[in-house]
Amino acid sequence: MVGVVTAAPVCPACGEPAADGARFCESCGTPLTSPGATPTDEGAGAGSAAPDGPAAATSPAATAAAGGCRACGGVVAADGYCEQCGARAPAPHDHEEEQPAPHVAGVTDVGVRRRRNEDSMALGVVGDVSVLVVCDGVASAPDSDIASQAAATAARDVLVAGAATVAPGDAAAWSRLLVESGHRADDAARTAVDDAVARTDPPSCTFVAAVVSPQLLVAGWLGDSRVYWLPDAGTPEQLTEDDSVAAELMAGGMSRAAAERSPEAHAITRWLGADAEETTARTVAARPDGPGWVLACSDGLWNYASAPEVVADLLRDAEGRVGADPVALARDLVAWSNASGGHDNVTVALARVAGPPAAGPAPAPDTHVADAGTTPTTRRRPAGSLPGEPDAPAP
Structure with missing residues (x-):
């Protein structure tokens, strides 16, 4: 006999509220029950509540490897939902890993709260250049x-x-090429969807790219995805500077912590796509004086670890536990982000920079900011830029 749901539940796996009488979470597909409700007879334990917390959710990679429904083990139909319990199955892009060389790797993951992974990465290695x-x-x-x-x-x-x-x-040549790569990325984003140009709210994305060699690091960006330089010894740096409302607030004197917790912190001011007004990437170059890591990431990571000292501390801790394999390190940082709340998709890409050991102790790490939740990446358009929207008031 089907158990009676006595109250509107909250998903035990991802924390999202559910409609009255819902049996499955609309966000992640986890079965829902209220205290005292009797599980359904269909599939032993299918109606039981999952353990609390993001760590209890089965990873998309593990589910894909198992080949069945992550909620009950049933058969997943062609539409992507379980024939037995109705849970959504992971899509291939929910969790992807890439390692073009032993010293370069990346991981992208849907996170805990989102239904679709909108992050993407692409890695390459040519000779000494990553x-x-x-x-x-x-x-x-x-x-x-x-x-x-x-x-x-x-x-x-x-x-x-x-x-x-x-x-x-050649820093100047690489900077020019990064600008060119940003323009080609914008062309690709505009043409990837047939009717993108005709849409009021066309598909769009941030962009960050890093070119890494033993003697030079060059990064280019639009939006708030970031590149960090994390030396084995010395001062870690955030090489990029966000194009976002939070960055504007920090430029006005607000602290990093306060700015990144502001309501519009994740509103970006530059992006790629059919409605982008300015798509020339800014670039920065640095010359490493010792070995270390270059880390490129989406805000799914820096939501929980923003300051470069904090990111460096996380990486050192992970390296002490899982070793120096970049794909293992990227997995560990993604898992940490998900365990910290997983409110957003998260992508971590790493490239190792070889070099002579640098003397001196590593900087003392800061305490990372506790999970405060995040809002999705949005765009901040000038007033009057959408059809039917009033123009900005005259100054």
């Missing part, structure tokens, strides 16, 4: 996952091709 590209699709615009993957792939291809003609240490 290429990392991360794009974060704007959650409010449909098909931004398609735009982000097209953009990341297009940018990576430009940079990998350029490695044949640009010297690894």
Whole structure:
């Protein structure tokens, strides 16, 4: 006999509220029961509540490997939902890993709270040059996952091709090529969806790319995906500077913690896509003086660890536990983000920079900011830029 649901439940796996009488979470597909409700007879334990907390959710990678429903073990139908309990099965892009060389790897994951992974990455290695590209699709615009993957792939291809003609240490040439890769990524994002140009809210994404060699680091970006330089010894740095409302608040004197907790913290001011007004990437170059890691990421990671000292501390801790394999490190940082709340998709890409050991102790880490939840990446358009929207008032 089907048990009676006595109250509107909250999903025990992802924390999202559910409608009255709901048997499954609309966000993640986990079965829902209220205290005292009797599980259904269909599938032993299918109606039982899952253990509390994000750590209890089965990872998309493990579910895909098992080949069955992550909620009850049943058969997943062609539409992507379980024939037995109705839970949504992971999509292939929910969790992806890439490792083009032993010293370069990345992981992208849907996180705990989102139904679709709108982050994308594309990596490449040519000789001593490593290429990392991360794009974060704007959650409010449909098909931004398609735009982000097209953009990341297009940018990576430009940079990998350029490695044949640009010297690894030529900062000016790499900066020009990063700008070109951003324009090609924008073209790809605009054309990835057939009717994108005609939409009021077309698919769009952030863009960040890093070119890494033993003697030079160059990064280019639009939006709030980031590149960090994390030396084995010395001062870690955030090489990029966000194009976001939070960055504007910090420029006005607000602290990093307060700015990144503001209501519009994740409103970006530059992006790629059919409604983007300015798509020339800003670039920055640095010359490493010792070994370390270059980390490119979406805001799914820095939501919980923003300051470079905090990111460096996380990486050192992970390296002490899982070793120096970049794919193991990227997995660990993604898992940490999900365990911290997993409110957003998360992508971590790493490239190891070799070099002589640098003397001196590592900087003392800060305490990372506790999970306060995040809002999806959105765009901040000028007033009057949407059809039917009033113009901005005259100054």
